[in-house]
Amino acid sequence: MNFAAFLPEILLTVGAILLMMVAAFGGRRASGATTWIAVLLLIVATFTLTGAPQSDGPLFGGLVVADGFGAFGKLLIFLGAAVAIVAAHNWFERDFEHAAEYPVLILLSCVGMAVMVSATSLVSLYVGLELQSLSAYVLAAYRRSDERSAEAGLKYFVLGGLASGILLYGISLLYGFTGTIQFDGIAAAFARDGSQSLGLLFGLVFLLAGLAFKISAVPFHMWTPDVYEGAPTPVTAFFASAPKVAAVLLAVRVCLDALGPAIDAWRQIITFTALASIILGAVAAFGQTNLKRLLAYSSINNVGFALVGLVAGGAAGASSVLFYMAIYIVMTLGTFLCVLRLRGEDGEPLEGIDSLSGLSQSRPALAAAIAIFMFSLAGIPPLLGFWPKLVVFQAALAEELYLLAVVGFLGSVIGAYYYIKIIKVMYFDAPGIKLARSGNRLEGILILLAALIVSPLGYLLIGPLGRLTDHAAGSLF
Amino acid sequence: MSGFPILSLMLLIPLVGALACILSNAPTARLIALVATLANLALGIVLWASYDIGGAQWQFTERADLFAGMQWALGIDGIALMLIMLSVFLMPVCIGASWTSIQNRVGEYMAAFLLMETLMIGVFTAQDLFLFYIFFEAGLIPMYLIIGVWGGADRIYASYKFFLYTLLGSVLMLIAMFWMANEAGTTDIPTLMAYGFAPQAQTWLFLAFFASFAVKMPMWPVHTWLPDAHVQAPTAGSVILAGVLLKMGGYGFIRFSLPMFPDASANFVPLVFVLSGIAVVVTSLIALVQHDMKKLIAYSSVAHMAFVTFGLFALNRQGIEGALIVMLSHGLVSAALFLCVGVIYDRLHTREIARYGGLADNMPQYALFFLLFTMASVGLPGTSGFVGEFLSLVGTYERSSWAAIVATTGIILGAAYMLYLYWRVVYGVQRNADAAAMPDLDRRELWLLAPIAAAVMWMGVYPESFLRPMRADVGRLVERLEAATPPSDAHLTTGKAVPIPPAAAESH
Numbered sequence: 001m002n003f004a005a006f007l008p009e010i011l012l013t014v015g016a017i018l019l020m021m022v023a024a025f026g027g028r029r030a031s032g033a034t035t036w037i038a039v040l041l042l043i044v045a046t047f048t049l050t051g052a053p054q055s056d057g058p059l060f061g062g063l064v065v066a067d068g069f070g071a072f073g074k075l076l077i078f079l080g081a082a083v084a085i086v087a088a089h090n091w092f093e094r095d096f097e098h099a100a101e102y103p104v105l106i107l108l109s110c111v112g113m114a115v116m117v118s119a120t121s122l123v124s125l126y127v128g129l130e131l132q133s134l135s136a137y138v139l140a141a142y143r144r145s146d147e148r149s150a151e152a153g154l155k156y157f158v159l160g161g162l163a164s165g166i167l168l169y170g171i172s173l174l175y176g177f178t179g180t181i182q183f184d185g186i187a188a189a190f191a192r193d194g195s196q197s198l199g200l201l202f203g204l205v206f207l208l209a210g211l212a213f214k215i216s217a218v219p220f221h222m223w224t225p226d227v228y229e230g231a232p233t234p235v236t237a238f239f240a241s242a243p244k245v246a247a248v249l250l251a252v253r254v255c256l257d258a259l260g261p262a263i264d265a266w267r268q269i270i271t272f273t274a275l276a277s278i279i280l281g282a283v284a285a286f287g288q289t290n291l292k293r294l295l296a297y298s299s300i301n302n303v304g305f306a307l308v309g310l311v312a313g314g315a316a317g318a319s320s321v322l323f324y325m326a327i328y329i330v331m332t333l334g335t336f337l338c339v340l341r342l343r344g345e346d347g348e349p350l351e352g353i354d355s356l357s358g359l360s361q362s363r364p365a366l367a368a369a370i371a372i373f374m375f376s377l378a379g380i381p382p383l384l385g386f387w388p389k390l391v392v393f394q395a396a397l398a399e400e401l402y403l404l405a406v407v408g409f410l411g412s413v414i415g416a417y418y419y420i421k422i423i424k425v426m427y428f429d430a431p432g433i434k435l436a437r438s439g440n441r442l443e444g445i446l447i448l449l450a451a452l453i454v455s456p457l458g459y460l461l462i463g464p465l466g467r468l469t470d471h472a473a474g475s476l477f
Numbered sequence: 478m479s480g481f482p483i484l485s486l487m488l489l490i491p492l493v494g495a496l497a498c499i500l501s502n503a504p505t506a507r508l509i510a511l512v513a514t515l516a517n518l519a520l521g522i523v524l525w526a527s528y529d530i531g532g533a534q535w536q537f538t539e540r541a542d543l544f545a546g547m548q549w550a551l552g553i554d555g556i557a558l559m560l561i562m563l564s565v566f567l568m569p570v571c572i573g574a575s576w577t578s579i580q581n582r583v584g585e586y587m588a589a590f591l592l593m594e595t596l597m598i599g600v601f602t603a604q605d606l607f608l609f610y611i612f613f614e615a616g617l618i619p620m621y622l623i624i625g626v627w628g629g630a631d632r633i634y635a636s637y638k639f640f641l642y643t644l645l646g647s648v649l650m651l652i653a654m655f656w657m658a659n660e661a662g663t664t665d666i667p668t669l670m671a672y673g674f675a676p677q678a679q680t681w682l683f684l685a686f687f688a689s690f691a692v693k694m695p696m697w698p699v700h701t702w703l704p705d706a707h708v709q710a711p712t713a714g715s716v717i718l719a720g721v722l723l724k725m726g727g728y729g730f731i732r733f734s735l736p737m738f739p740d741a742s743a744n745f746v747p748l749v750f751v752l753s754g755i756a757v758v759v760t761s762l763i764a765l766v767q768h769d770m771k772k773l774i775a776y777s778s779v780a781h782m783a784f785v786t787f788g789l790f791a792l793n794r795q796g797i798e799g800a801l802i803v804m805l806s807h808g809l810v811s812a813a814l815f816l817c818v819g820v821i822y823d824r825l826h827t828r829e830i831a832r833y834g835g836l837a838d839n840m841p842q843y844a845l846f847f848l849l850f851t852m853a854s855v856g857l858p859g860t861s862g863f864v865g866e867f868l869s870l871v872g873t874y875e876r877s878s879w880a881a882i883v884a885t886t887g888i889i890l891g892a893a894y895m896l897y898l899y900w901r902v903v904y905g906v907q908r909n910a911d912a913a914a915m916p917d918l919d920r921r922e923l924w925l926l927a928p929i930a931a932a933v934m935w936m937g938v939y940p941e942s943f944l945r946p947m948r949a950d951v952g953r954l955v956e957r958l959e960a961a962t963p964p965s966d967a968h969l970t971t972g973k974a975v976p977i978p979p980a981a982a983e984s985h
Contacts, residue, residue: 360582360585361582375618380617380618380644381615382615386611386614390607393651393652393655397652397655397656398659405652405655406652410648412648413641413644416641416644420640423621424636427625428636459543
């Protein structure tokens with residue numbers, strides 16, 4: 001048994017269990033300790049990633065694999081989660097409800113996500129997904145006394161349960177018709193009698209439907225705006241970053257690994273999902289007045305673009321998806337860190353788009369940061385957000401999927417409207433609500449860092465990042 | 478041609494200036510912006526002086542490998558040189574024009590303009606397909622802010638319209654660029670300019686690029702963003718929009734559409750001529766009935782840009798050279814006209830034509846300059862407008878006499894609306910006391926208008942200085958087009974005597 005290859009997960013699991021004890025006995029006083037230890041654990045886990053020996057084949061009887069693809073996913077997940085913990089600490093500190101369990105839940109969720117991105121069998125896929133989801137349900141309802149938060153948690157739980165059911169049904173069908181839960185076995189079965197077998201196709205559709213729910217792709221996106229709006233903002237930031245990466249990467253591995261030979265079958269499904277997500281994410285965001293809801297639609301929109309890379313398939317497509325998610329996570333976390341800074345003078349967090357009005361005059365630096373993230377999310381060069389879109393569409397065009405590219409690009413123009421609307425509110429409108437100053441330096445540094453990465457300076461990263469994603473995607477094949 | 482990276486330096490100076498402007502207070506920001514733009518103007522003059530006419534096609538080239546197969550590839554030919562000169566020449570004027578009229582958020586304003594300058598020069602120097610696209614698109618951001626933050630009452634609508642129209646046009650171009658890069662295996666623009674794409678593919682590629690450049694140009698049905706953007710933008714914003722940004726469309730046609738897709742270009746001549754013909758007539762008529770000075774000049778821009786497309790798609794030497802001179806001339810003249818509007822707008826804060834009248838009495842210097850630019854816009858011989866329009870009409874006539882007839886009505890209508898404007902604003906009786914009390918040009922305004930006036934006259938009297946650097950490049954372009962297009966394209970010039978075209982080619 002090669003435990004060393006699984007060191008990050010082990011580290012996080014043991015750490016989470018210990019921190020749970022600390023939280024249980026320390027109570028609210030321990031919140032600082034658990035936060036910083038959790039961040040430290042995530043950072044250490046990230047470092048062990050680089051040093052961990054990578055196994056060639058699946059481990060533990062074919063349940064998981066420690067390959068470059070998984071390592072890249074874990075890198076994004078751990079760093080994203082660490083930022084989410086830091087952001088939450090300052091945010092909850094002002095409430096009565098900050099309990100020391102928050103980082104523990106995130107750590108457990110991280111373990112789940114790590115299993116997701118390295119799963120090579122349907123069972124470990126499901127276990128990872130559920131571990132991640134169950135922690136997420138609790139996190140969504142984290143502000144117990146807040147009705148919206150409780151509602152978000154419940155909604156997420158019920159709909160998530162339904163999605164898990166669909167997923168399990170797909171898994172059982174696949175198992176029934178192939179006789180194996182291993183990805184490679186399933187791939188072999190598809191290669192043998194792929195599109196002939198109705199049972200296999202049914203299994204594939206249900207499996208993809210369940211995954212589409214987790215990545216909040218249209219038409220399984222309905223929960224996203226409500227949950228994003230209701231959940232406490234740092235939790236929303238977390239939802240929009242790490243779990244999204246994990247679910248998208250899981251979908252990539254499932255599609256390319258387990259369902260690889262059935263590419264003609266799932267390509268239609270993913271094409272539809274991608275385009276529907278791009279367009280709905282863009283159009284439905286028009287009337288929104290709540291920033292978090294808007295960002296929820298933005299995340300739906302972005303998942304659509306990432307899926308364009310998946311439609312392309314192959315190593316180039318997988319690499320483009322990884323690239324997209326890497327930049328996406330930076331932009332999203334940066335945006336949410338900025339949103340977290342918006343507090344009225346009474347300290348109450350603000351979420352309305354109108355609370356941004358005239359921000360460029362009252363808080364020029366914050367406004368500039370948001371503007372950079374918005375232009376970047378809209379995919380306007382020379383900001384870095386332009387490049388991942390370029391990469392996924394390049395992958396799609398190399399596969400001669402012209403219609404997909406044209407419709408996708410038109411969708412990006414529609415989407416640009418609401419991103420520039422936020423800039424309009426910040427820069428063109430007169431100052432409105434007064435904002436409290438927020439002096440947290442660490443968050444400020446993180447925003448600055450994210451803004452620098454997204455700014456044209458980030459183009460320097462394209463070379464190394466591209467090599468990394470190519471290498472990671474190469475390990476799938 | 479030395480190894481000194483002068484083009485990179487010209488890109489860097491405004492960028493550094495922009496950063497400095499954001500961080501400094503209003504008076505310093507103005508000064509920094511002025512110094513940076515003047516420095517770039519000086520570099521531009523050095524560039525022109527050391528440009529080797531008749532030398533290599535691409536000069537001052539810089540090549541450095543970036544990530545993902547992209548190259549930091551810069552280089553200019555004569556056409557790019559002239560457009561860069563236009564940009565660096567107009568930038569200090571823009572800064573000067575906003576010296577007193579912009580009072581809030583000066584640092585950001587100046588930064589936006591300097592950023593704009595970097596991006597404009599970038600567009601004209603980029604030799605890598607995607608580098609070009611990045612510069613081309615990035616210009617949206619500062620312009621969006623300039624219109625939206627410092628614009629007039631209806632600025633928000635105008636800024637959205639500007640942003641989304643232009644973005645929509647260029648995403649199609651991006652897809653075409655991908656296809657080309659995949660097909661040709663390179664993103665190097667000079668290589669692509671010599672690459673032979675299959676005729677079938679050319680049609681689609683041409684249309685995709687056309688979507689972008691036609692919006693930028695702007696050509697007739699997609700021109701509606703321009704009047705809105707112009708009217709709402711601050712004076713300097715209009716100057717840069719009319720002066721340089723519109724030229725990106727024409728530059729795109731010259732750099733991409735014509736040399737890369739010669740067959741498709743030849744096939745689409747009728748389409749372009751019809752659209753341009755409609756543009757000339759319709760927008761000129763619209764200009765006649767405007768009450769708003771800026772709107773009138775904006776519509777006249779659309780009409781003038783139609784001369785550019787006429788000339789370019791005549792696909793012969795006269796036409797293309799004429800189109801280039803119209804681009805340069807319109808860049809100067811429309812910029813100056815917007816400045817003229819700005820001068821009186823600063824005094825009376827209205828662009829309503831009816832509110833003025835009889836300004837020749839109290840503003841004689843102003844009336845003189847305004848007259849010169851009006852005449853240049855009409856195309857009076859001796860001004861730059863004449864040279865360009867004449868050449869492009871000659872070229873158009875060779876391709877299609879009907880098109881030339883329609884195009885010529887534009888000159889008549891142009892004279893009508895410009896002179897009508899001039900008459901209403903400068904002549905006549907003084908109806909309003911406040912307009913009659915306006916002081917004449919001050920020194921700053923004089924210094925803004927005088928250099929443009931000099932350039933306009935220079936270009937009108939001795940266009941050779943401007944044509945000479947571009948001649949070899951136009952020659953290459955014509956050669957490329959001739960090789961691809963069937964020579965018997967002149968089906969509409971019904972069997973007249975032949976020897977005129979070569980003679981005309983020699984004579985200018």
